[in-house]
Amino acid sequence: MSESQFLLPDVGEGLTEAEIVSWKVAPGEQVAVNQVIVEIETAKSLVELPSPFEGTVGELLVTEGQTVEVGTPIFTVTAGGDPAPAPEPAPADELVADAAATVSHEEEPKPGAVLVGYGSAGHGSSRRRRVSHPGTASIPVAFSGSIPQQSAAPAAAAHAPQAPATARATAPAARPSGPVVAKPPIRKLAKDLGVDLTLVTPTGPIGDITRDDVVREATQATVFRNIQTPEWPDDREERIPVKGVRKAIASAMTSSAFSAPHVSLFVDVDATRTMEFVKRLKNSADFAGVKVSPLLIMAKAIIWAVRRNPTVNSTWTDEEIVVHHYVNLGIAAATPRGLIVPNVKEAQGMTLLELARALEQLTLTARDGKTPPSDMSGGTITITNIGVFGMDTGTPILNPGEVGIVALGTIKQKPWVVDGEVRPRYVTTLGASFDHRVVDGDVASRFLADVASIIEEPALLLD
Structure with a gap:
């Protein structure tokens, strides 16, 4: 039984650092090959890092929100042996929230952004990895292109803003009563976007629900305008760190505008x-x-x-x-x-x-x-x-x-x-x-x- 360190890999495109957005594993947890370990944000996008090995998670060396350079150890893992003692279970309400935010990836494309335009889904990529033999000091992993999404990941619905009840009340009338007619890809899309198909008015040629119907239900009153006027926050100011995608946008736009x-x-x-x-x-x-x-x-x-x-x-x-x-x-x-x-x-x-x-x-x-x-x-x-x-x-x-x-x-x-x-x-x-x-x-x-x-x-x- 040996303990090794997992180094933050180079995910390509010459990026040298990344922010740890959220851990998908905890100390004492068993991990399998291709299980998502951590979600990171580079200057270009969010990336989920899969595990290249099986073992037991030891210590998380980097906290969420911390930005680290490529090659930095971010957690330890023990290959083989008995699992380390697991942390105390989270409260039931936290477990429910975690479960609600996680779905299994399927082959059908996942829904999308407001493309200052529009869309994309699954994307294949090649990946190479090098895993140290047991007993070595570290497990460097090199990635080429994007990271394959092969296990549990946050649902698209977690990113899409949800309209409050007051906005729903002013939406078009609910669909007629009766069975929901929708193809499997449309049902998958509705699930990912958090849309209740019984509330969607179908416009398909046979009374079926189309992709446009689902997207319209998911985005009405949220994409094109603000749907409510919030109260002024208690804090007089909010300070937002300039990092990740926002930092890259600022650099690119300044360079473009002035060159x-x-x-x-x-x-x-x-x-x-x-x-x-x-x-x-x-x-x-x-x-x-x-x-x-x-x-x-x-x-x-x-x-x-x-x-x-x-x-x-x-x-x-x-x-x-x-x-x-x-x-x-x-x-x-x-x-x-x-x-x-x-x-x-x-x-x-x-x-x-x-x-x-x-x-x-x-x-x-x-x-x-x-x-x-x-x-x-x-x-x-x-x-x-x-x-x-x-x-x-x-x-x-x-x-x-x-x-x-x-x-x-x-x-x-x-x-x-x-x-x-x-x-x-x-x-x-x-x-x-x-x-x-x-x-x-x-x-x-x-x-x-x-x-x-x-x-x-x-x-x-x-x-």
């Missing part, structure tokens, strides 16, 4: 035909159970416009301008821990259905806080969907390393002149920022005009 000379353009667009197209896609059998929104058309429009104006899809390096002949499409995502920008790899080769699924996956994983660093690297151009928050437009800051970003504003009915007559039309405002070192005004204007032309007439995508 790349931004130029911004705006255009109002009649999006009526986009809204009609989205409605047809939602009713299509091919898109059944897949998230479809104007963001999907916007994404396809940007890919099309990049093909016609390739320099907006570039990187500035001081020595040269690298024009990318592929599109890793970034989607800005608002998560409980801050703004992140995962990207859809090789989006230029995807069909509309493939792109819809990829966008949904990104959002679901982002909301769950499980976006791996690999999903946030290598982006070439970005969309930020501020319309989901009811905003008309804005001046987005470039994602570092990119020279173009487009903002999609809210789409709502406004008076619009059509053939000399004022008619109600669905109108939106597109905003875009560019690195003026790379993108000249004429190129920026042509690019945004091309994006607007697709939003006005999605049939152009058939060209």
